[in-house]
Amino acid sequence: MPNKKIAIFTATGCRACENAILDIHYQVSSLAHCADIIFWPYVAGSQWSDLEKQENIDVCFFAGAIRTAGDREAALKLREKSRMMVACGACAAFGGIPGLSNLNRSGMVGGQPQGTTDNGQQTHEEGKPRGLPPLESRVSALSQIVKADYFVPGCPPPQNFLWAAIQSLVCEGISPARLTFAASRLPEAISQAVSAGILPPKGSIFAGEKAVCATCSRVKEEKRFETYKRSYQDYEASGRCLLEQGLLCQGITTRGGCGGLCTAMGQPCRGCFGKAENIFDPGAKMVSAISSTFDSEDAQEIEAIVDGFVDLLGTFYRYTLPTQCALLSAPSKDLKHE
Amino acid sequence: MSDFEPKIIAFLCNWCAYVAADTAGIARYKQKPNVRVIRVLCSGMVDPSYVLKAFAAGADAVLVGGCHPGDCHYISGNFKAMRRAPLLKKLLTEMGVASGRFRLEWIAASDAPQYAEIINEMCEEVAGLGPLSPSITE
Numbered sequence: 401m402p403n404k405k406i407a408i409f410t411a412t413g414c415r416a417c418e419n420a421i422l423d424i425h426y427q428v429s430s431l432a433h434c435a436d437i438i439f440w441p442y443v444a445g446s447q448w449s450d451l452e453k454q455e456n457i458d459v460c461f462f463a464g465a466i467r468t469a470g471d472r473e474a475a476l477k478l479r480e481k482s483r484m485m486v487a488c489g490a491c492a493a494f495g496g497i498p499g500l501s502n503l504n505r506s507g508m509v510g511g512q513p514q515g516t517t518d519n520g521q522q523t524h525e526e527g528k529p530r531g532l533p534p535l536e537s538r539v540s541a542l543s544q545i546v547k548a549d550y551f552v553p554g555c556p557p558p559q560n561f562l563w564a565a566i567q568s569l570v571c572e573g574i575s576p577a578r579l580t581f582a583a584s585r586l587p588e589a590i591s592q593a594v595s596a597g598i599l600p601p602k603g604s605i606f607a608g609e610k611a612v613c614a615t616c617s618r619v620k621e622e623k624r625f626e627t628y629k630r631s632y633q634d635y636e637a638s639g640r641c642l643l644e645q646g647l648l649c650q651g652i653t654t655r656g657g658c659g660g661l662c663t664a665m666g667q668p669c670r671g672c673f674g675k676a677e678n679i680f681d682p683g684a685k686m687v688s689a690i691s692s693t694f695d696s697e698d699a700q701e702i703e704a705i706v707d708g709f710v711d712l713l714g715t716f717y718r719y720t721l722p723t724q725c726a727l728l729s730a731p732s733k734d735l736k737h738e
Numbered sequence: 739m740s741d742f743e744p745k746i747i748a749f750l751c752n753w754c755a756y757v758a759a760d761t762a763g764i765a766r767y768k769q770k771p772n773v774r775v776i777r778v779l780c781s782g783m784v785d786p787s788y789v790l791k792a793f794a795a796g797a798d799a800v801l802v803g804g805c806h807p808g809d810c811h812y813i814s815g816n817f818k819a820m821r822r823a824p825l826l827k828k829l830l831t832e833m834g835v836a837s838g839r840f841r842l843e844w845i846a847a848s849d850a851p852q853y854a855e856i857i858n859e860m861c862e863e864v865a866g867l868g869p870l871s872p873s874i875t876e
Contacts, residue, residue, distance in 0.1 A: 684787040685786070685787065687822060688785055688787070697807070706825050712825075725833075726787075727794050727835070
């Protein structure tokens, strides 16, 4: 089998997803047996001309949100060249942290960065950045611009799922390092495909099926809140459920598979895997979950507890505002309607 | 916007608010026809997702009608609605949905005139606010 050609690119993002790809430990060497990296500006210093030379690419790992015209252009170009497009990381899959700028309705998102003109041409004023591409009117996830075939969520994606995706899409099962540790946490259809060396169904998400709580190691008892704390505030070092301690842990609404890494260390879940299956809207679910823990039957007391909450929108949709908020999201290019 | 007719979705409790709405109709109280009533068994079963889904599907306002606190047919269902409403309202406000567009009201079975009054009042207020426009433009 000829080596697969792969491209790895980050649009608007922090490049931690690309680091995560480097962080698959010794598997990197087995990756070299089955893949040629054609385009990876971050690590290999590739130019767009390297991509132009190729007729096509087998797998493209696309990380980062679409925020500038340059990002959009890159997404379209890579889609055109690639047989399979993988939205890698929370930004590409759901919009991620950059997506929170959609909350700003004063026109900053649609505005122009310094040093550009409306038609994107460079300006040459002293001391200003040059040639920045114009911003889009809103931040989008990859799937809202082009079709994404697979999703690897997480901020950044954990190595096991990333390796599962690489193994099944790039190596197609020929790698000597057989995958067992991630397969156990993947939904059955994907894990079977991964271990059988065939492509998983299009649109598969390389993550768990249930919510984070299902694998979280903390002890859940009766949940009652009197106060609400932010994550930097004190919490008991005991193994009690963080939500019970008054911290806004989003494990209830978030797709699992990470194994509760953050919650085990005392950090409430931030929701980087997006919403779990069968949840209509993560914010609504969180409102339901939190409010049912209020220990009061008095309207004024409840109001007082609610006053303590800040930035619900930015908390509940921290990684998913452009795609998973029922009221504020734009539709994505759905594979099913093709 | 003089010809704007708001769409209001009303989740009414089977045991009181729905009976009040029924009675208000039979008694021929004057009320605006902009309400789509959804009968639910208890105001406590109206998950915040229902409300968000109603707004996402094009409702201009949502009313949740339940029994007065202490009168719940299921003992404590309306307390659940009571706990949810302020937090949901806060989330909706952050999304740019004006607070008048979501209301939780206690309407007893005998409160038919009050029901008609609430509907008319809400209709007027929402008509003033105009259609719910998605805050993010394409």
